[in-house]
Amino acid sequence: MYxxxxxxxxxxxxxRVFRPDLNGKPVVVLxxxxxxxxxxxxEAKTMGIKEGIPYFQLAELFPxxxxxxxxxxxxxxxxxxxxxxxIISQEAPAYFRYSIDECFMYLPDSAEPLQNWGEHLHKRxxxxxxxxxxxxxxxxxxxxxxxxxxxxxxxxxxxxxIIDNEYKRERALQWCPIEDVWxxxxxxxxxxxxxxxxxALDFAKHHKDWVRETFNNINILRTWQELNGEDVVPNEQLAxxxxxxxxxxxxxxxxxxxxxxTHVSNYAARCAEKLRRQETxxxxxxxxxxxxxxxxxxxxxxxxxxxxxxxPSNSTTTIVQAALSVLESIYRPGYSYxxxxxxxxxxxxxxxxxxxxxxxxxxxxxxxxxxxxxxDRINRIHGSETIVLSAQQYIQKGxxxxxxxxxxxxxxxxxxxxxxxxxxxxxxxK
DNA sequence: TCTGGGGTCCTAGGACCC
DNA sequence: TCTGGGGTCCTAGGACCC
Numbered sequence: 152m153y154x155x156x157x158x159x160x161x162x163x164x165x166x167r168v169f170r171p172d173l174n175g176k177p178v179v180v181l182x183x184x185x186x187x188x189x190x191x192x193x194e195a196k197t198m199g200i201k202e203g204i205p206y207f208q209l210a211e212l213f214p215x216x217x218x219x220x221x222x223x224x225x226x227x228x229x230x231x232x233x234x235x236x237x238i239i240s241q242e243a244p245a246y247f248r249y250s251i252d253e254c255f256m257y258l259p260d261s262a263e264p265l266q267n268w269g270e271h272l273h274k275r276x277x278x279x280x281x282x283x284x285x286x287x288x289x290x291x292x293x294x295x296x297x298x299x300x301x302x303x304x305x306x307x308x309x310x311x312x313i314i315d316n317e318y319k320r321e322r323a324l325q326w327c328p329i330e331d332v333w334x335x336x337x338x339x340x341x342x343x344x345x346x347x348x349x350x351a352l353d354f355a356k357h358h359k360d361w362v363r364e365t366f367n368n369i370n371i372l373r374t375w376q377e378l379n380g381e382d383v384v385p386n387e388q389l390a391x392x393x394x395x396x397x398x399x400x401x402x403x404x405x406x407x408x409x410x411x412x413t414h415v416s417n418y419a420a421r422c423a424e425k426l427r428r429q430e431t432x433x434x435x436x437x438x439x440x441x442x443x444x445x446x447x448x449x450x451x452x453x454x455x456x457x458x459x460x461x462x463p464s465n466s467t468t469t470i471v472q473a474a475l476s477v478l479e480s481i482y483r484p485g486y487s488y489x490x491x492x493x494x495x496x497x498x499x500x501x502x503x504x505x506x507x508x509x510x511x512x513x514x515x516x517x518x519x520x521x522x523x524x525x526x527d528r529i530n531r532i533h534g535s536e537t538i539v540l541s542a543q544q545y546i547q548k549g550x551x552x553x554x555x556x557x558x559x560x561x562x563x564x565x566x567x568x569x570x571x572x573x574x575x576x577x578x579x580x581k
Numbered sequence: 582t583c584t585g586g587g588g589t590c591c592t593a594g595g596a597c598c599c
Numbered sequence: 600t601c602t603g604g605g606g607t608c609c610t611a612g613g614a615c616c617c
Contacts, residue, residue: 161617182585189585207583223585250588250617336615368591370615396587403582445584492586562583589616598607 152265152288152315153382154256155295156239156272158232159283159303161252162190165228166221166567168281169578178219181206184400184562185222222563230571234280242272247386255292255386269311289314292384293377296333297323297351324352324378334374334384339366355379392429397421398492402562404443405488411440412475416542418493419467419474426465426495427523433495434463436473440481443489454481457496465501466519467526471542 158164162180167173177198180190187205195218200209209218232251239246243256258265269286276284287299294314301323302312314320330340332351346365348354355378362375376383397418405411415438426433437457442449458477464470474493526538536543568576 184583184585186583186585203584205584253617334615338614368614370591392588394588398586400585443584490585587617589614591614592612594610596607596609599605 152258152260152290153292153295154243154258154269154286154288155249155292155299156235156243156246156254156256157285157287157299157303158235158252159285160190160192161232161282162221162223162228163192163195164282165231166224167192168231169567169570170219173219176219177217178221179209180221180223181565182223184402185564186400189223220565222566224567224569226569226572227567230569231280231282235276235282235284238276238279239272242268242275255295258288265313265315266309266311269313270309273310284310286311287314288312289320290380291377291382293333293374294320294323294380297327297331300327300331320380321352324355325350327351329354332374332378334370339371342366351378392425392431393498394494394496395422395425395433395498396492396494397425398439398490398494399561400490401488406484406486408479408482408484411478411482411488411491413543413545414491415474415478415493416471416540418491419471420540420543422493422495423465423467423470423523424527426470426498426501427527430501431498432463432465432501433470433498434460435496436460436470436477437494437496438474438477438481439492439494440478440488441490442486446487449487450485452483452486454483456481457494462516463497463499465523466516467523467540468519470495471540475542 163178166178166180173192175194176192177195177200178192179188179195179200181187182189185206187203188200188209189202191200191202198213198216198218200213200218204212206220209220228251236246236248236254239254239256243254244259245257246254248254258268265288269288272286273284276282285299285302287295287297287302288311289295289298298312298314302308302310305312314323327350329335329343329348329350330337332354335343335354342365343354348357355375357375359372359375362372366372373383399414399418401414405414419436422433422436435457437455439453439455441453442451444451456477458473460469460473470493478491530537570576570578
């Protein structure tokens with residue numbers, strides 16, 4: 152039996168942990184740069200606030216309404232959800248983290264009543280972390296996802312819904328709109344609806360050959376099989392990422408290459424750090440650059456290029472150098488850029504690297520490795536960007552203060568504090 | 582003024598090999 | 600007149616997820 156444990160309205164619920172006064176009220180959390188709505192409380196959903204609407208439209212669309220707004224605070228969400236995963240690791244015999252707010256679990260058939268187990272897990276997470284967790288259990292992951300939606304929607308399930316017989320399966324599929332099925336996105340949903348499939352059940356009742364011929368795609372065939380009770384969606388194979396990307400939209404627009412270099416250096420440094428954290432190296436470094444696609448009044452330019460490293464690496468210095476050289480090759484003056492990003496690819500385990508005959512000496516590699524280790528340690532203890540390469544340093548107009556990395560590049564006007572990770576934000580009781 | 586960020590997988594088609 | 604067959608690898612584009 153598979154289980155999925157899913158936090159309700161994750162970001163909003165995290166914000167409410169330290170703002171219990173907002174329970175029962177409409178709350179939204181915005182994307183980076185306070186761009187658009189990425190999380191909504193149930194009250195905000197009921198009001199009709201759609202996911203993804205730009206923040207600046209909120210006031211126009213819902214004039215005079217009291218809506219609590221937060222910038223995203225990933226430090227907080229990461230820390231709180233980490234606590235939830237730690238509880239799941241104690242309660243579930245096997246699990247894997249699927250996203251920031253979801254864990255798949257595998258539960259062997261046993262005499263233990265699973266309903267009680269699920270309700271216990273929910274209560275424990277609520278008591279110890281303060282976050283609302285919904286649990287769905289079923290013979291396949293796709294059905295478990297549907298069960299968790301039911302668990303969220305109807306109080307009668309007490310936050311844990313189990314699909315464990317044919318009758319419940321049919322009822323659940325009949326209840327579930329086709330576009331809510333895991334693996335059916337907007338495109339497939341529209342196509343299925345054009346064939347009269349409005350619920351998961353309509354789709355599941357079609358013949359397998361019809362699905363094969365109509366879509367000619369293995370993923371949607373698997374979804375169909377899973378809805379019919381066949382466990383075929385592969386379990387997450389690799390915990391390690393095969394590509395790592397760091398990108399940001401700018402607060403405003405940037406035209407000069409020097410500012411772009413600073414940003415790209417920082418994104419590259421983040422990628423290197425992510426590589427080291429998962430003990431891997433990459434052999435390709437790519438950079439992309441965008442103008443603002445929403446501004447049809449301005450000339451548009453988009454480009455992406457990549458470069459092979461002679462020796463696979465996770466060194467900040469090496470990755471930053473490569474990224475900057477790619478940036479220079481794709482940069483075109485005369486445009487206003489809105490977004491840039493660095494992607495590292497061809498990722499493999501960091502151990503016996505094949506040393507290239509023509510690359511820098513082993514001695515130098517060892518030196519850079521030690522430097523990265525020290526920098527990582529200091530940054531971990533004293534906060535994420537205490538030490539940076541000089542290329543990463545933002546030069547503020549008129550001042551040369553401490554590198555204020557990202558902070559002056561991203562807008563977050565409504566950010567909450569970090570009482571669980573920063574001494575300066577710790578909550579004081581009278 | 583203002584429109585997110587980070588991933589995975591599949592398929593078709595072209596280049597190239599023997 | 601008539602121009603094979605089988606395979607791999609790479610890339611771009613499109614779909615999906617949270």
